[in-house]
Amino acid sequence: MSDLPGSGWRRRVLVAASAALAGLLLVSPATAGAPTPTPAGSDTREHLDLGRLAGEAASVVEVLLADSGELDRLVATGVDLDHHVSRTASGIVVHAVVTPNEVATLRAGGYRLGDVLFTPADSARRIAEREATIAAHTAENEALRETQSRRGAQAPADVKIIRADYYTSGTDQVLSVEAKWAQGQTATDVLTVTRDSGPGTPMGSGGTQTIARFVDAGVYLYHRGASTVTARPNYIQITSPSGDVAVAKVNQWLPIPRENPEGPGYQKDFVSSYLTPTELYDRIHQLAEQYPRLAEIVELPYKTNGYRRKAQAVLGSANPSRVAVDSKAWGHEGGNDITVEFADPGAADQTLSVQVTGNAIRVSLGTDASGAVTSTAAEVVAALNATAGSLVVAYTYRGDTGAGVVAPAASTPLTDGLSAPASVSRDPHPVYAIRIGKDRSTRKLGVLAYAQEHAREWVPPLVTIETAERLLRNYGHDRKTRDLLDNLDIWIAPSINPDGGHYSFYDFNSQRKNMTNHCPQTGSADALGRNSWGVDNNRNYTEYSLFDGYSGASSSCTSGTYAGPGELSEPENRNLDWLASRPNIKFSMNLHSSGNYFMWSPGAYATPGRISAPRPTLGEESFFWGASSRILTSIKRHRNMAVTPARTGPISDVLYSAAGNSGDMLWYRYGIYAWNFEVGTSFQPEWAEAHDETMEFANGLVELMRVARDFDTDRRRPESGLSVTRSATPGMVDVRFEVSEPAAVFYTLDGRKPTYSSTLYGSAGIREGGETLTVRYGTRIHWFSVDAAGNVENNYRPDGRGKNYRKGVAIPPRR
Incomplete structure (x- = not known):
């Protein structure tokens, strides 16, 4: 872990906490994440065989859950979840990114589905809108009140108000309340919040609202809930079911100060459309060329696998009779030129044979005395590998013995299934970051921003580009921007996962992961599984991962949260590890979408028991909250959009466990104060909404730079x-x-x-x-x-x- 000033005490706390945690986990790293048999009487829904069929498009669909236990089981299936989790008194609503086959599987498994929120047609409209936009825009354009006066030696109330926050968001006025009840672990009651309507008004004049239990992994955390109000309350009161009363003063959440950090003439609004990874990299290269004294491009040490695949086909329809064929060459290097034909010779007593003419492979099937085809899938596979093994690899379908007789098939071209234009490289792809600062050395405090770990999240990379543009283009005339660039070493990586990003734009808009196929031939390695391949880059890091026994990632190669074959197995992840290991980096922001969350560590826990990764100390947690308030206030300044108190805090407290996420690696391994944006409410919103999200979260990212600068110059001693x-x-x-x-x-x-x-x-x-x-x-x-x-x-x-x-x-x- 890097040495933060005064961090010696912090390291001791984390080591002690980690040692205590290790004693509790009792998980063997060698077996963590390995498939286990379904226990007798267990809920079989978490063992559903989810899979995307070739050619299927995905939609975002509501899944309606009864409680946190059902949410845990859904996560365990490996279903591809959006970051949206809404908890109400009647249950939990999450958003899943699913294909029709996955919808059918979930329904068959007993899950209830709600509204369809985003369809492939919506994505097509975003692409059309992007192209039209590009064509049209060629230029760059009062303290806690005691309830019963402590009541001498009487026992304290059994309900405690943790937070009472009033905020505005858009045109709404909202009151958010969190409270802890001593009986919350076992009793299922909701709590009723009574409010006044402002200073000097009686309790109850502002009405009431209810807050519900938040139970995660079987552990009661607290009650929470929010409701719109017509006037800002001054105090609230909660009477527990046992009759105890708690009163608290209402605080203002994210008030907008009058002083604007952006000086006169401050320039912004530099993005005009969605950008592919190739375009993102071109943009930062152009900036570095334009501002050579302030910026440079750094190629990160590990190239990705590349936007490329082997050409493939699956011939046949019944599983025992299917034959999967993959080219040995990449599709763009000749694999796409190969064809395979299964021919009925039309005569009796023929033997199975294979002929190769150039790139054309013809299998003449064997027949019996009546002229009926007798060649099985296993026999055809063996014949293909023996005769055409220099061109292709053949195998039976997903581990089947291949005893079924194959059906004749016309000449079938193998294809890599990729449709991006030739301008998108098919070679292993370099990953670039732009390094910004007058003195780009480790003498200056470092700040890191990175985006697109998840391919389908198109807005977060734009936030990084808008931020880079603001920093460089305002340096010459804005004093506060100049102070940042003169005194910080800023690294911005707009796309950590360019392969998946290109695949999302051109082939499968719901792609979450990278493009690397880790599935075995006995699994989903064939062409019909191509939209399910890849590693979730935000589950492949080193701290509190699936391989350590933590929850929220999958060992299935087709899962939306597949953690990969091992920690840092992917070049994308090794690149971020390299960035985080820069010794001067003390602050970072990981940009994701969607859900309008703002989060930090811990991001994972182990089950059963909800054994969390070590929590920050009280002082560190207070720093996270204080800095977050500044950053979120800057976001809100754009159009009064408030990230809510309920969606602000540690990842595993406000969302769910995400084993092996990057924020935890940066915090626990490198001592970096690491945050995570979840921008907006969808992956690919209409451009007008995407533009607003870019502007507001760029406000927040620039404010992170100011937080870092203030930290670096802080000489005031606490009292x-x-x-x-x-x-x-x-x-x-x-x-x-x-x-x-x-x-x-x-x-x-x-x-x-x-x-x-x-x-x-x-x-x-x-x-x-x-x-x-x-x-x-x-x-x-x-x-x-x-x-x-x-x-x-x-x-x-x-x-x-x-x-x-x-x-x-x-x-x-x-x-």
Whole structure:
């Protein structure tokens, strides 16, 4: 892990947490992810044989689920899910990217499907719109209120309000509430939120709303929900089913400050259509040529497999009689010129034979005394490999013994099935990044942005291009932009997965993965499986992966979340690992779509038990939230679109487990503060919507640069204090630490000096603030705080030799 200033304490915390986690998992890496038999009595739906047939197009369809358990089973099938997960009191709605065959399989497995949200015709319209656009645009254009006055020595309320956020989004006013109920793990009640209608108004004047349990992997996390309101509430109140009451003040989520970070004359709006990976790379090359003193192109060390495939055909219709044939040459290098014919010789007692004339292969089938064809698929396969083995490889269909008699077939051309124009290279593809900055060296703090791990996500790459354009074109006249480029080392990789990206544009718009076929001949390696191949590049990284026993990825080569044959098996992933290993990179943004989420680590957990990857410390979590608020406010500035509080936070808290994702690798392996956008609400929206999404999320990406710059110049030392209140236990008091900014607090209770080895103040729970320490009345507490940039309170030396640490006594103030 790279050394962040003041990160020594952070490494110790993560190592300890990882060791404890390893003791809990009891998963053997050698067997993690291997197929296991279906346990007796288990739900067979997670063992559905999902597969896309050749020529099938995919649509985005709602899947209606009863609860989180059913969601876990759906994820385990390997179905290709969009990032949309909506939880309501009546169930969960997710979006699946499925073909007609997969729809039929899901229905047969007992899943309920809802509306069709996006069809292949929609994608065709996006392509037509893009082409028309290109033709038309040739130029570049108040604090927490106590409920019952602590009620002396009475027990605290069994319901705790975690968050109460008011925000505007578009023309809507919304109140989002999250609360934790002590009985939430077993009781299924919804909680009712009562609100006022502003300062000085009575409770209840603003109406009520309900919030539902959020249960993930069988573990209750909290209640949550949002509702539109007609006026901003000042306070809310929740009365639990047991009669306990909690009250909290409502906070403003993402208020827009008057000061605009974009100075006079600030230039933006540089994209006018969707861009293929080839066009993305051309665009950054042009920028680097135009601004050679500020930018350069870096070819990443690993070429992809390439936008290329072997030419293939499957002859026959019944599985025992089918013969699959693949060219040995790539399709564009001669494989597409090969034909295969299965001929009935029209005579009795003929022997099976194969003739090769140039690229034409003719199989003369064997017959019996009556002239009927007798050659089986296995026999034809053997004959083809023996005689035409220099041109093709033949095999029976998906592991079948091939005992069925083949049917005659007319001359059939093999094809790689690829339709991109010749301008799209079929060779192993270089992957490019543009490096931006006046001093492009490791002396400057580094920021990384990368997009299109998932091929079908067409808007995120545009965000990277728009951001690069803004940085370079505003340098000469905008002081704040100049400060960024003079002091940061910025890496932008617009397309991590160019092969899949090209395939999505020209062949199969729903392509999620890369194009590499890891399926065996006994599986789905034949031509009929070509739209199911590939590795999910955002499941192939090194930390908390499928191979470590974590959930949210698949070992099936046709699954939408296929993790590959091993960690970093794919060149696309090794390229990102290379980028992340730059020693000066401390911040990153992974751009995806869709769902309007904003997330960070942990991104994965193991089941059963929902054993999470180590959570950030309270100080780190506070830094993530604070920086996120800045970035999301900049996004909102464009058209008042708010990423909601419920969709902001760690990946596994607000979405689902995603084993082996890139954000976790960057955070846990390299110590990079790593975020993940989920842009918009669909993969390929109409251009007017795509344009707005590009503009608003480019605002956010530029703001990440400002967050990084402020971090680099942060010399302000945090300040902290104690909050002491009466405890429910006689002779004890409750203590919490309060800090002036996101910071870690190390403390002792035995009179010793605090050091980085002292106890680290922790979180009260998921999405909650600091824990409450219950200690004896009069306990002497020694502590210090240190912020994310490494600034230590009072300039204290926490090596045991300093003296100016904070001191306090656990005595509550008099009333």
